[in-house]
Every structure is written in C-alpha cells, then in structure tokens.
Amino acid sequence: MKRILLYLMVVACCLNPAGCASAPQNTVTQFSTIDALLAGVYEGQTTCSRLLEYGDFGIGTFDSLDGEMILLDGKIYQVRADGKVYRPSADHTLPFACAVAFRKDLSLPVSTDTDFGGMERLVDRAAPNMNLFCALRIEGHFAYMKVRSVPAQRKPYPPLTEVTKNQPVFELERIKGTIVGFRAPQFAKAITVPGYHLHFLSEDFQAGGHVLDFSMTSGTVEVDLCNRFLLVLPGEESSFGSADLTRDRSAELEKAEK
Ligand SMILES: [Zn+2]
Known part of the structure; x- marks a missing residue:
C-alpha cells in the first residue's frame, strides 16, 4: 500500500511540470539572448510545455514578438x-524566455509606498551579492502600475528598438497583482537584461x-537567489545564426526596455 501511495505521488508530481523534481534548483534557464532579441530574432524556438520543464x-x-x-x-x-491576457496553448513557441523553479530564500515585507527605484534598493540591501542572479516575486497592492506590451511582427523582422517606438502603454491604478522578474548581474549583459527586468500580472488575470x-x-517581496544559469541557444531553423551579435547593444537595450 505504501509503495502504491509513493508511486501515485511521483506520478502526480511529474504530471505537474512545475512541481517536478527534475526542474533544476537555484537555476535560471534562459532560451536565446537579449541581444538576439534586440537584433530581431523573433522566431519561437521553444514551446510553452518545454519551458515548464525548467x-x-x-x-x-x-x-x-506577439506580446x-x-x-x-x-x-x-x-x-x-491589446492589453488583454490570454492563455497560450502548450505548443505555442517563444523566441526568448527565462524560467526558474521558484523557491524563496528571502521574504521582505513592504508597508510604505515603494517605487521601482525603492524596490531596487530594498532588494539590493537584502541580497547584496550583485554577482548572483535573483528571481523576484513581488505580490501586493499597487497604487500605480505602468506596463507595456509589443505587437506581433511580420518578416523581415525589424529590430526591437523600432518596435518599441510605438509600443502600447497601459497605466493601471489601485490594482492587486504580482510582479514576476529577475535581477541579473552586470557581467551578464548581451546575454540577458542586466539589473532588473520585471513583468506584471493582475490578480484577476485581466491586465x-x-x-x-x-x-x-x-x-511582500520574495527573493530566490540563483547561482546557476543555463543558456539554451536557438537551432538552425531560427535567424539566430546570421544575427550580428558582435557589437555592444547596451544603448539599444536601454531604449527598448525602459
Ligand atoms: Zn520584458
């Protein structure tokens, strides 16, 4: 009986990839590089279901670049x-994505008005090793939230800075939700967004x-300190192989992400 129970527990765990023990701990897994995205490498390379393995x-x-x-x-x-939230199918593909099996190492309460800069200082004080990756789960009430999305592009794909010139921006007020994001070390620039890169989802899944x-x-701000980084590069079906990834794209990144 005990053996059957254990077997059922293992099966249940692996049916839910999020809870599967195979997802590596303290590891940020990233598909493609931020400079490839800046260069217009928008062909999906991994599926949603594969991302969940990580x-x-x-x-x-x-x-x-559809959102x-x-x-x-x-x-x-x-x-x-359009600012609306959709649930993509398991075989929908992504050109750039980061995933982690989130396990909080630190939990920081927020009880006074805290803006983006204040949040950065709060996390930097609590997690002062700036040479580590951190995943950040920030859940609570927001008096103000300014977000953007990006419209789907057609080939030949324009660089990201061209797309974000006309990005739709949404300003939300008095909203509950969760910020999902990462802090990456400066030395990781060209591969990922150095510093803070945050996305938001409202509690009602509407924005x-x-x-x-x-x-x-x-x-509350929850921090998962990650000392491992796994980079998965696109295959031959993507334009990754012919993208110019030799030059410094820091200035383009500043324009595209801010
Ligand atoms: Zn982003």
Whole structure:
C-alpha cells in the first residue's frame, strides 16, 4: 500500500511540470539572448510545455514578438498588444524566455509606498551579492502600475528598438497583482537584461505586461537567489545564426526596455 501511495505521488508530481523534481534548483534557464532579441530574432524556438520543464516562474515573449510572457505558479500568460491576457496553448513557441523553479530564500515585507527605484534598493540591501542572479516575486497592492506590451511582427523582422517606438502603454491604478522578474548581474549583459527586468500580472488575470514604472503600497517581496544559469541557444531553423551579435547593444537595450 505504501509503495502504491509513493508511486501515485511521483506520478502526480511529474504530471505537474512545475512541481517536478527534475526542474533544476537555484537555476535560471534562459532560451536565446537579449541581444538576439534586440537584433530581431523573433522566431519561437521553444514551446510553452518545454519551458515548464525548467520551472514554474518566469518571463519572456512569444513567436513573432506577439506580446509579453508571464509564467506564474506553473501557468503561462500572454499579454498581447491589446492589453488583454490570454492563455497560450502548450505548443505555442517563444523566441526568448527565462524560467526558474521558484523557491524563496528571502521574504521582505513592504508597508510604505515603494517605487521601482525603492524596490531596487530594498532588494539590493537584502541580497547584496550583485554577482548572483535573483528571481523576484513581488505580490501586493499597487497604487500605480505602468506596463507595456509589443505587437506581433511580420518578416523581415525589424529590430526591437523600432518596435518599441510605438509600443502600447497601459497605466493601471489601485490594482492587486504580482510582479514576476529577475535581477541579473552586470557581467551578464548581451546575454540577458542586466539589473532588473520585471513583468506584471493582475490578480484577476485581466491586465499585465512589461513593467516600466510602479508604486507599491503594501505586500511582500520574495527573493530566490540563483547561482546557476543555463543558456539554451536557438537551432538552425531560427535567424539566430546570421544575427550580428558582435557589437555592444547596451544603448539599444536601454531604449527598448525602459
Ligand atoms: Zn520584458
């Protein structure tokens, strides 16, 4: 009887990829590089179901740059350019995404008005090793939340800075929800967004996007310190192989992400 119970527990665990023991701990897994995205490599390279093998928490974008991705509690959400939240199918593909099996190492309460800069200082004080990756789950009440999404593109794909010139921006007020994001070390630039990269999903799953600015009134910041980084590069079916990834794209990134 005990053996049957154990077997059922293992099966249940592996049916839910978010809870599957095979997802590596303290490991940020990333598909493609931020510079490839800046260069217009928007062909989806991994599926939603495959991404879930690497964690239950993360951010990214979809094939042809069709919106912002939020992976929260093992479920993937797509905020498209109309500002609405969709649930993509398991075989929907992503050109760029990060995932982690989120396990909190630190929990920081927020009880006074905290903006983006204040949040950065709070986390930097609590997690002062800036040479580590951190995953951040920030849940609570927001007096203000400014997010953007991106519209799907057609080939030949324009660079990301061209797309974000006309990005739809949404300003939300008095909203509950969760920020899903990462802090990456400066040395990781060209591979990922150095510093903070945050996406938002409202508690009612009706709004969200890539975070530009916010003011949080109360809630909790959970930090997962990650000392491992797994990078999965696109295959031959993508334009990754012919993208110019030799030059410094820091200035383009600043324009595209802020
Ligand atoms: Zn983003």
